[in-house]
Each structure stands twice: as C-alpha cells, then as structure tokens.
Amino acid sequence: MNKEMKSESNLEKLLSRGEFVVTAELGPPKGANINTIINKVKILKGFCDAVNITDNQTSIVRMSSIASAIKIIQLGMEPIIQMVTRDRNRIALQSDLIGAAALGVKNVLCLTGDHQSFGNHPSSKNVFDVDSIQLVKMFKDMRDEHKFQCGEEMKHPPEIFIGAAANPFADPFDFRPIRLAKKVNAGVDFIQTQLVYNIEKFKEYMKKVREMGLHKKVYILAGVGPIKSVGMAKYMQKNVAGMDVPDKIVERLKKSKDAKEEGINICVDIIQEIKEIEGVSGVHIMAIAWEEAVPIIVEKTGLLPRPKP
Amino acid sequence: MIVAERKPFDEIKEIIKDKKNITIIGCGTCVTINQTGGEKEVAILASELRIAKKLDGDSVNVKQLTIQRQCEREFVEEISQKIEQADVVLSMACGVGVQTMAGIYPDKLIFPTLNTISMAFPDKPGFFKEMCIGCGNCVLCEYGGICPITRCSKSMLNGPCGGSRDGKCEVDPDIECAWQLIVDKLKKQGRLDILTKIKPAKDWSSSHHGGPRTLIIEEAEI
Numbered sequence: 001m002n003k004e005m006k007s008e009s010n011l012e013k014l015l016s017r018g019e020f021v022v023t024a025e026l027g028p029p030k031g032a033n034i035n036t037i038i039n040k041v042k043i044l045k046g047f048c049d050a051v052n053i054t055d056n057q058t059s060i061v062r063m064s065s066i067a068s069a070i071k072i073i074q075l076g077m078e079p080i081i082q083m084v085t086r087d088r089n090r091i092a093l094q095s096d097l098i099g100a101a102a103l104g105v106k107n108v109l110c111l112t113g114d115h116q117s118f119g120n121h122p123s124s125k126n127v128f129d130v131d132s133i134q135l136v137k138m139f140k141d142m143r144d145e146h147k148f149q150c151g152e153e154m155k156h157p158p159e160i161f162i163g164a165a166a167n168p169f170a171d172p173f174d175f176r177p178i179r180l181a182k183k184v185n186a187g188v189d190f191i192q193t194q195l196v197y198n199i200e201k202f203k204e205y206m207k208k209v210r211e212m213g214l215h216k217k218v219y220i221l222a223g224v225g226p227i228k229s230v231g232m233a234k235y236m237q238k239n240v241a242g243m244d245v246p247d248k249i250v251e252r253l254k255k256s257k258d259a260k261e262e263g264i265n266i267c268v269d270i271i272q273e274i275k276e277i278e279g280v281s282g283v284h285i286m287a288i289a290w291e292e293a294v295p296i297i298v299e300k301t302g303l304l305p306r307p308k309p
Numbered sequence: 310m311i312v313a314e315r316k317p318f319d320e321i322k323e324i325i326k327d328k329k330n331i332t333i334i335g336c337g338t339c340v341t342i343n344q345t346g347g348e349k350e351v352a353i354l355a356s357e358l359r360i361a362k363k364l365d366g367d368s369v370n371v372k373q374l375t376i377q378r379q380c381e382r383e384f385v386e387e388i389s390q391k392i393e394q395a396d397v398v399l400s401m402a403c404g405v406g407v408q409t410m411a412g413i414y415p416d417k418l419i420f421p422t423l424n425t426i427s428m429a430f431p432d433k434p435g436f437f438k439e440m441c442i443g444c445g446n447c448v449l450c451e452y453g454g455i456c457p458i459t460r461c462s463k464s465m466l467n468g469p470c471g472g473s474r475d476g477k478c479e480v481d482p483d484i485e486c487a488w489q490l491i492v493d494k495l496k497k498q499g500r501l502d503i504l505t506k507i508k509p510a511k512d513w514s515s516s517h518h519g520g521p522r523t524l525i526i527e528e529a530e531i
Contacts, residue, residue: 086463090510112470115462115480126463133467134510149510167471172492175469178505182467186507194471241472241479 006143006189007161009106010078010309011050015190015219019307020275021282023080023192023221024048024294026072028063037068040291041075047295048285049306050107052192055082059119066100073104080163081105084113089129090138090149097139101158109163109192110135133186136164140187162187166220167194168205170242177208183218190219192284195236197227197266198244199273206277215279222274225286226263226293230254264293268300310339311403312437313346313423318357324420325397329368331358332395333422334388334410335375336402343437346401346423348375354401354422379406385413392417445515445522451503453494458511460487466508 005012014021024044029036044051051072055065069079081100083093097108112132116124130138138149139162146157164183168176180191196202202222209215227233227245230253237245249266256262271283287293298304325331333351340346355371362369374391376384379402392398397418400407404425411419427439442459449456458464462480469488472479476489495501513519 112463112465114472117480128463128465129513130510131463131465131467132470133507137507138510165471170469170471171473171475171486172469172489175492175504178501179467179469182505182507241474 007106007159009161011107012161013309022048023050023284025052025286028068030062037071041077043291045077047298050078050080052080055084058114059116069105070103080107080109082109084111085130086113086126089127097158107161136186136188161189163190164188166191167242169244192221193223195223195225197249198246206279210279219281221282221284222280223284224270226267229259267297271301312343312429313403313425315345321422328396330370330396332372332392333399336379336406337377380409452491455490457487
C-alpha cells in the first residue's frame with residue numbers, strides 16, 4: 001500500500017493527482033429491493049468517480065447505506081457510505097465502520113443528520129451520542145492512531161478516506177469557515193458542500209476558506225444539482241433550511257419552455273463557473289430521485305470520459 | 310423549575326371512571342407557579358369532574374386539598390387521614406410528587422393529572438422554555454451560559470448543524486438555534502476563540518443514560 005494513501009480509494013487517488021472529480025448520489029429503496037440499486041448503478045456507472053449512498057436521509061427509513069454499498073462494489077462502482085449520528089451511538093458507528101471497511105468500503109461521509117421529526121418515524125428516540133466533528137475525529141483516530149474512541153488499541157484499523165459536509169449558506173454565515181476549519185482539524189480528508197445555486201455567496205465563502213489556507217488541507221467538492229420545476233425551486237427557497245436559491249434561478253425556470261431541460265442547463269452553467277474557483281477540487285451531483293440527469297449533466301459539462309484512477 | 314401541563318380532561322375522566330370518592334391533591338411549589346397544579350387548578354378540576362359526572366347522570370364525591378410540596382415526606386405524611394376515604398387520589402403534582410405520594414401510600418391508587426415536561430424558565434408569562442436536562446456535568450462556562458445539550462435539538466457540542474436559519478432551528482421555527490445564540494454571545498464577550506477548539510465526545514454516563522441517578526449529599530445525611 002502506498003504509504004501516503006489513507007485508503008487507496010479511487011476517489012482518493014484521483015484527488016491526490018489533481019483531477020477535478022465528480023461524485024454523485026444514490027438514494028436506496030424503501031424496501032428490500034436490490035433491483036433499485038442495480039438499476040441506479042446502471043445509470044450512473046462511468047459518469048462519476050464514486051457515488052454516495054444516503055443514510056436514512058430526512059429520517060425516512062430506507063435500505064441501509066452499508067448494505068447498498070456492498071452491492072455497489074459487487075457491481076463495479078465505488079461507494080461513499082454516509083453515516084449520520086442521529087440513529088447510532090459510538091459503539092454502533094465504530095462497529096459499522098469496521099464491518100464496512102472489511103467488506104471493501106473505502107470512503108465514508110460523516111454527518112450529524114436531519115432530525116427525526118422530518119421523517120416518517122417522528123416518534124422515535126434519537127441518539128446524537130456524537131456530532132459530525134466528533135465522528136470525523138473518532139474515525140481518524142481509528143485509522144491513524146489505531147485506537148477505539150475509548151482509547152483501547154485496535155489491531156486492524158479501517159483504511160478509509162474520511163469526508164464531511166459543509167454548508168456555506170447556513171447561518172451563522174460568518175461562522176461557517178471556522179466550522180470548516182474545525183472539521184479539518186478533526187482530520188477530514190474531503191468535503192462535499194450543500195447545493196450551490198448562489199454562486200456569488202459561494203465565491204465569498206471560498207475566498208474566506210482560501211484566506212484560512214483550508215483549501216490546501218482538504219479537498220472541497222461543491223454540491224450541485226438540477227432543479228426540475230419552478231415549484232421545486234420555490235420549495236427549496238422557502239422550506240429547506242440551509243439552502244440558498246436566488247430569485248434569478250426561479251425566473252430562469254419560469255421563463256423556460258421546458259423546466260427540466262432548463263434545470264439541467266442551470267446546473268451545467270453552475271458547474272462551469274465552479275470549475276474556475278480556486279480551491280474547489282470537484283463537484284458532487286445531487287439529482288434527487290432523478291439519477292438519469294447525472295449522465296446528461298456530466299456530458300454537457302465536458303467532464304467525460306471520467307479518468308481512470 | 311419543573312413545569313408540567315394538565316392532561317386533557319377526557320383522559321382524566323377515563324382514569325377515574327368507576328370511582329366514587331376522589332381526592333384531588335395540588336402542589337404549592339413548581340406547578341403553582343406554572344399555573345397547572347396549584348390550589349386554583351385543583352378547584353377547577355374538581356368542578357369539571359362534578360359537572361361532567363352530573364351530565365352523565367352519575368354521582369361523585371370530590372375532595373380538594375393542596376400541600377406545600379408533594380416531593381417532601383414531611384408534607385405528604387401529614388395528609389394520611391385526609392385521603393383515607395378516597396377510592397382514588399388524583400395528584401396535580403409533577404412526576405416526582407406523584408411517585409413520592411405513591412411510595413408513601415402504597416395501598417392507595419395515586420394517579421397523575423399532569424404531563425411533566427421539563428426543567429424550564431418562564432421567558433414570558435405562560436412561555437416555559439426548557440433549559441436543563443440534567444446531564445450531570447455542567448459545561449455552561451464553555452458556551453456563554455447557553456446549554457447546547459438541552460437547547461440544541463441535536464445536543465451538538467460542535468455546532469451549529471447545517472439546518473440553522475435566521476437564528477431558528479430546522480425542527481421548529483419557534484425553537485431558537487442554540488448555536489446562533491452561543492456564537493452571538495461569545496462574539497459579544499470577545500471569546501469566540503473558545504469555539505475553534507474541538508469539544509470531544511461527551512461522557513454521558515453522568516446523565517440519565519448511565520441509569521436512574523441517586524444523588525447523595527453527605528452533609529445532609531443523618
């Protein structure tokens with residue numbers, strides 16, 4: 001194993017040699033239906049370097065991220081498992097990571113997680129034993145210090161590439177780069193941001209990030225995604241915390257003949273602008289329940305073919 | 310203080326269904342201030358029960374009584390004669406009071422009439438905001454006097470999460486984002502640098518997660 005590599009994942013290899021990476025997102029099914037995974041992989045394979053599998057996103061019960069990841073590996077794609085701290089304590093989180101790593105998972109995204117009140121089981125207890133930053137640190141210490149969170153030594157540490165999320169648009173706005181610095185100090189290897197629609201605000205954020213030298217310590221992937229309709233744009237504007245959708249985007253969709261097509265074009269335009277921002281190492285395409293849009297976006301942005309790791 | 314809210318009347322009526330002799334006991338401390346279980350509220354519930362039973366063509370004998378605190382042996386032991394004839398005792402105290410009564414009078418049916426909510430502060434009259442969940446290891450000095458464990462919906466020690474918007478929590482627009490408050494406060498105090506350090510994972514064993522706690526104050530032991 002290359003001593004400098006932490007996991008030798010494709011994602012890590014491509015980022016370390018300076019490639020502009022593309023990751024995508026896959027939502028697992030609400031049932032024990034493996035065909036959903038198989039079909040989504042068919043759509044995405046060859047169009048991204050690695051794919052995130054969400055972890056009971058929005059607190060709605062779905063097939064587990066790790067189970068989905070194992071299938072995805074079998075199908076020849078590289079997964080990024082997502083782990084939220086809402087549902088599992090440090091015992092389960094460490095246990096799941098070891099299991100995932102033993103079965104070939106090499107990338108993990110550490111998140112605090114949406115509150116359970118958003119989902120279909122609002123009467124459940126939540127856990128939140130640790131937060132996302134403590135989770136990053138816990139996994140880093142397992143990997144590099146060979147220690148469990150309790151301090152006990154571990155013989156076979158997981159070889160994983162550790163990611164976290166960043167939201168340049170949530171409040172308090174000024175504090176966000178400081179919080180990113182905390183994640184960097186905790187040991188994070190890569191960051192995927194919340195969806196970027198307000199390019200100016202994102203540039204402002206990245207300027208601060210560069211001033212703090214953080215872009216040299218962590219790979220930052222900007223979150224992008226196509227909006228299907230004016231209704232969806234308005235919903236995201238008003239109802240999704242931490243999302244900044246400027247009115248001009250809503251206007252573009254309103255004026256278009258085909259909102260879906262325009263949504264893709266807007267996404268492509270945003271990616272083209274993002275490519276020019278210093279300190280951004282790639283994009284993370286979130287096409288919620290519309291994985292078919294990913295190949296179109298990647299192709300239109302001139303990001304094909306994907307480089308071999 | 311501990312705050313509670315009155316259970317819906319129908320639930321209470323169901324609890325005392327076939328009973329004839331009911332004694333309602335109020336508590337003169339927290340729930341009196343909270344206006345849910347004091348002398349006044351005892352009188353209101355007593356009237357409600359009498360009226361409801363009358364409308365059903367039924368009879369009921371309701372006695373009323375309020376003691377200083379239902380969580381103290383001294384006050385609870387004094388009323389033994391007063392509840393002797395009761396088929397059921399309805400306690401208008403918080404969960405601590407109900408259980409104290411139930412423990413001292415094991416042969417009596419002691420039922421609650423309140424849903425105990427939290428340890429709270431009246432931000433304005435009638436608005437009781439949860440402030441402390443009793444984690445057993447207070448770290449308020451590190452957060453500008455605002456508890457992230459209680460007042461952040463995710464109990465984050467390295468917040469905020471990505472759902473903070475306009476100073477509100479993603480869970481409910483009526484919930485203030487504790488982390489907005491913490492950042493603002495520490496900024497004002499010129500102590501924002503505290504938040505640049507990573508707070509390690511909490512030891513929850515001092516909280517209820519470690520099991521129901523018995524606190525021993527040696528100086529108070531006899």
